[in-house]
Amino acid sequence: MATALGLLLTGGLGSQIQNQPDDAQWVMPAKNFASTRFSTLSEINTANVKNLALKWSFSTGLDKGHEAAPLVVNNTMYIVTPWPNTLFALDLTRPGPAVKWTYQPNPSRSAKGVACCDVVNRGAAYFNGRVFYNTLDMNTVAVDAVTGKEVWKTSLGTIRQGESMTMAPLVVKGKVIVGNSGGEMGVRGWLAGLDAETGKISWRAYTAGPDTDVLIGPNFKPFYPMDQGKDLGLKSWPPDMWRIGGGSAWSWISYDPELDLIYYGTANASPWNADQRPGDNKWSSTLFARRPETGEAIWAYQLNPHDDHDYDGVNENILLDLNINGRLRKVLAHPDRNARMYIMDRATGEVLSAETYAHQNTSEGVDLKTGRLKTVPSKSTGFKTVRDICPAAPGGKDWQPSSYSPRTGLIYLPHNKLCKEFEGRQANYIAGTPYLGATVRMYAGPGNYRGQVSAWDPVKAKTVWSINERFPAWSGTVVTAGDVLFYGTMDGWFKAVDARTGTQLWQFKTASGVISQPVTYRGPDGKQYVAVVDGVGGWSGAIVSGGLNPKDGTGALGFVNAMSDLPRYSPKGGTLYVFALP
């Protein structure tokens, strides 16, 4: 029976990477190494989800943007808050779960001044009895999952250089892999591997600089000539500008155990004013494949050479084995900020397709021979004013992660529909302050809605269905074997839709807007639960969490202009909600 069920769940293709084992817990934000955010739980399904009811809730007592996914391990739920980055452990074995312990890393107050986009944190990762996460003030901590005692704390940099940390680590082969934030502050971006046992830094791979710093060696084999050559991270910049060139690694990492490669993207080049940094600015806005144990680069692909629009390459990489043009390909699916969905061979870095998933006018496609993005010259920025640029700086999609269901074969994309106007001016580098050289205002794209949740077919490279949302769809999505897709909205609706059709099946009004990552798990009573944290904020919701003044639309790097009505739809405040069938 178990085998039959297994075959049923996997369609008889158990070796495909998207068919990950599922222990009905939630031990890392992306659910599994392939980053599918797919749960095999099916008690809640399209027929009964309409009966879903709130079982309990828990307030974090904080009013900044809550972006983290709760973790569920050994009947304990772990929640990392925005600054001051408290870690709560909740005992799920008791009705109305009580706090087992809290851990306070006491990050510096000054760190709040270098966080570009609210003082968010995107979550923790569990491995071998420990919970690992990053604090805003540049520390990675390991906390004993049972006692809540700090095991180690490693400092990885300084806020005086404008660095901060907001991403969720990924633990692979005993290495805790973390990266910095600060592409708006002229930081030097990097990704590092720490020993999970001791916290000692094993390796650090810089985004820019000489090959030795980028951990590029003899095994580095980029697919396209544009990414081949010595010291490109040095030569593709004006002298020394790579030292303050951004390219931080503030978002998601995936892992393929068979190829033994981790995948992640680097952020925008600094400063935003691209005329100040002639060249391709490698390796900003680039996808990297590296060895988890050494950090050694195996391939790289620059998504947005000489980035004009703050199109970070950091969005999630979902690892899938797909039948494309009659061949089974090991691919990664990367919905980039530039509004194109890259389907790439994850062994080699070859682009198989890069079609548009969101409204855009900045590129005409990717040249599949050279791999280079064909940008629209009239939309390139610099020391000038350019209007009607779509998508705006947060991209067709920002960090908010997609999910993939092996049952439907679809990727569920929460995304944005925003355009912008851009005025470039001289950016001055002053360590620890913004390094932008731009005045921006964003606004809703055509149709006057600012977000969408879409189902994307990665084989046919096209949208299957879409749901329009008033505000940018800034929460992650999660999809289940019950064919239910869950996501939250910035106006405070937590929704369940039919994963096959996009038909809305259920919704619940949360107190504040949702910009976090929903999860689902099996509780100690054997029932399926769905959990989500509200608490609007982040870059998109800064107008609420930061109390910004809409009289000046250039606030929050231009996002305020597009969100002046958000305060009417969502107050501040972070609360966890847990749902189950009655």
Place this chain on the structure above:
Amino acid sequence: MSSRFLRVATFAACLLALACKREERDFRPQPARLSLTAPSEAQGDLVPANTPANTVTSPVRGGNPYEGVAWGISEGQFLFDSYNCSGCHARGAGGMGPPLIKDKWIYGVEPEKLFETIAKGRPDGMPAWGSKVPEYQIWQLVTYVRSMNGLEPKSATPVRSDHLQQSLRERPLQ
């Protein structure tokens, strides 16, 4: 070309140069050049508030010399970009930093209080600029910030900002 013409031309050029010699006024002293490429040890980084490195002692001498002075406000607006204030506070809306167009001020909007906030920094992320920005420029910044809030005379406050004007297309949704 004849040598006579050359002589006349040279004489005329000298005369012109002399005529152009004017009294030297330091309208816009060059802002302290902070490290423009890599952060340099010698110049030092900005420091968070309340750290020993923040050595500003006497921030206020004789009040704000630019109160009600249009030129001071205009210079303040220029410096507000040069020192990257606009990166955090936008043009008053705020972002990484709090809004500067508002009614409630934690540390006060009086010129002396604003001076202290800029010079010494504040604990939630405002760095201490006292060792980086000359005192007269801090006063110009103070005057500009006050002008955003209508606290400087209307006659001295520019009616429009130096920057990107809002087009019809990007009017906020209501």
